Amino acid sequence: MDPSVSELAINLARAQFAFTVSFHIIFPAFSIGLASYLMVLEGLWLKTGNNTYLKLFKYWRKIFAVAFGMGVVSGIVMAYQFGTNWSVFSDKAGPVIGPLMAYEVLTAFFLEAGFLGIMLFGMGRVSKRLHFMATIMVAFGTLISATWILSVNSWMQTPAGFSINEVGQFVPENWMEIIFNPSFPYRLTHMVLAAYLTTAFVVGAVGAWHLLKDKSNKEAQKMFSMAMWMAAIVAPLQIIAGDFHGINTLEHQPAKVMAMEGHFKSHDHGAPLYLFGIPDQENQKLKYAIGIPKASSLILKHDLNAPLAGLDTIPRADQPPVAIVFWSFRIMVGIGMMMLLVGVTSLFLRLRKRLYEAKLFHRFALIMGPSGFVAVLAGWVTTEVGRQPFTVYGLLRTSESIAPVEAPAVAASLLAFIIVYFALFGAGTYYIIKMMSKTPGHLDKLPGTVTRTAGITPAASLDPDAMNPEE
Numbered sequence: 001m002d003p004s005v006s007e008l009a010i011n012l013a014r015a016q017f018a019f020t021v022s023f024h025i026i027f028p029a030f031s032i033g034l035a036s037y038l039m040v041l042e043g044l045w046l047k048t049g050n051n052t053y054l055k056l057f058k059y060w061r062k063i064f065a066v067a068f069g070m071g072v073v074s075g076i077v078m079a080y081q082f083g084t085n086w087s088v089f090s091d092k093a094g095p096v097i098g099p100l101m102a103y104e105v106l107t108a109f110f111l112e113a114g115f116l117g118i119m120l121f122g123m124g125r126v127s128k129r130l131h132f133m134a135t136i137m138v139a140f141g142t143l144i145s146a147t148w149i150l151s152v153n154s155w156m157q158t159p160a161g162f163s164i165n166e167v168g169q170f171v172p173e174n175w176m177e178i179i180f181n182p183s184f185p186y187r188l189t190h191m192v193l194a195a196y197l198t199t200a201f202v203v204g205a206v207g208a209w210h211l212l213k214d215k216s217n218k219e220a221q222k223m224f225s226m227a228m229w230m231a232a233i234v235a236p237l238q239i240i241a242g243d244f245h246g247i248n249t250l251e252h253q254p255a256k257v258m259a260m261e262g263h264f265k266s267h268d269h270g271a272p273l274y275l276f277g278i279p280d281q282e283n284q285k286l287k288y289a290i291g292i293p294k295a296s297s298l299i300l301k302h303d304l305n306a307p308l309a310g311l312d313t314i315p316r317a318d319q320p321p322v323a324i325v326f327w328s329f330r331i332m333v334g335i336g337m338m339m340l341l342v343g344v345t346s347l348f349l350r351l352r353k354r355l356y357e358a359k360l361f362h363r364f365a366l367i368m369g370p371s372g373f374v375a376v377l378a379g380w381v382t383t384e385v386g387r388q389p390f391t392v393y394g395l396l397r398t399s400e401s402i403a404p405v406e407a408p409a410v411a412a413s414l415l416a417f418i419i420v421y422f423a424l425f426g427a428g429t430y431y432i433i434k435m436m437s438k439t440p441g442h443l444d445k446l447p448g449t450v451t452r453t454a455g456i457t458p459a460a461s462l463d464p465d466a467m468n469p470e471e
Contacts, residue, residue, distance in 0.1 A: 109145065
């Protein structure tokens with residue numbers, strides 16, 4: 001660590017990055033799933049001619065536009081922090097992560113930007129086929145963006161395909177090994193499924209809200225039904241993907257799994273699965289532990305009697321903050337179980353033909369609306385705090401990645417971020433919620449661009465819906 005940089009400055013810089021990432025990650029988690037949802041809605045409309053799908057497409061398209069914009073704005077700020085607070089990290093890891101982040105801009109962002117305008121404003125102005133292709137490209141672009149960003153993060157977790165030169169920089173040797181590093185497939189799958197679940201529960205909550213007001217609303221019924229299908233299908237898949245991800249993490253980042261499980265001590269003949277407890281890292285023990293004997297060995301190694309190492313095998317200087325990782329992991333898993341419960345319950349009600357009648361279930365779905373965002377944040381905390389005290393796992397410490405910054409300067413910028421973010425994104429979130437509160441299928445028509453198109457009068461051109469009578 002640079003002796004001129006205080007421990008306080010490091011913690012403030014970490015807090016600043018954590019704060020901005022926490023705001024940013026919720027918008028891509030929503031827009032990734034929502035872009036795919038819009039693609040499905042438009043595709044079903046074109047295939048069936050059912051205007052319910054078109055009304056839902058137009059309803060969620062406006063919400064997507066605002067969420068996408070806030071995601072872009074909140075993401076720009078993070079890049080600046082690499083040059084201000086984390087310039088040493090940028091210098092050492094830049095030859096690897098710099099090109100990967102550039103590829104994200106050159107492929108995903110350009111693709112999204114190129115077709116976003118057509119998707120948002122082109123309906124009635126371009127052919128149906130071209131408009132649908134634009135929607136597909138936007139959805140595809142969000143997935144490509146997630147792919148590159150997850151590749152960067154996964155490389156920091158499980159670095160591969162590099163060498164270290166004489167000045168301590170990570171130099172690329174094999175780009176395929178860098179991009180498809182050992183944890184990348186598991187992290188990408190886990191994150192994309194999390195994005196789909198996040199969107200499904202938001203859509204389900206909005207549908208439940210409008211069903212509580214009017215259970216005969218066709219648009220509310222359709223969005224709620226589609227969201228519950230997604231919950232019923234994807235929640236079990238996410239649990240399976242999480243199991244594979246956990247096994248991969250045990251192989252490559254064992255200290256993180258030890259912290260997640262609360263295993264301060266090694267277990268030679270089967271490790272318990274601790275459900276609750278209070279981690280005491282100073283004394284290296286889990287107080288008031290409540291667990292299931294040998295269940296952790298069964299989950300992680302599929303053998304009741306398999307031995308599992310504990311944090312007593314890891315030097316204290318290399319241990320992550322156990323309490324944060326332990327509890328954030330339980331929040332994520334707990335919400336995942338609640339999501340599974342929603343999905344299973346929806347199947348039961350669907351079989352009994354009571355999916356649109358069960359008001360108690362609708363209230364539960366409404367409460368679960370923000371659950372995906374909480375789970376994503378908890379998962380991110382588990383992943384990133386569990387990697388500490390390293391930025392590049394096992395190779396570059398966080399204390400060695402910090403720029404020569406002063407604590408007061410970082411504190412001032414952090415305070416400014418807090419004020420601006422809560423004001424800006426608070427207003428944006430309020431606007432999104434306000435749009436969601438409007439009854440689907442009964443939206444006010446918005447003025448469009450004044451154009452003169454063959455066969456369309458200037459008066460009609462003020463209304464984009466009038467340009468396409470089928471809408």
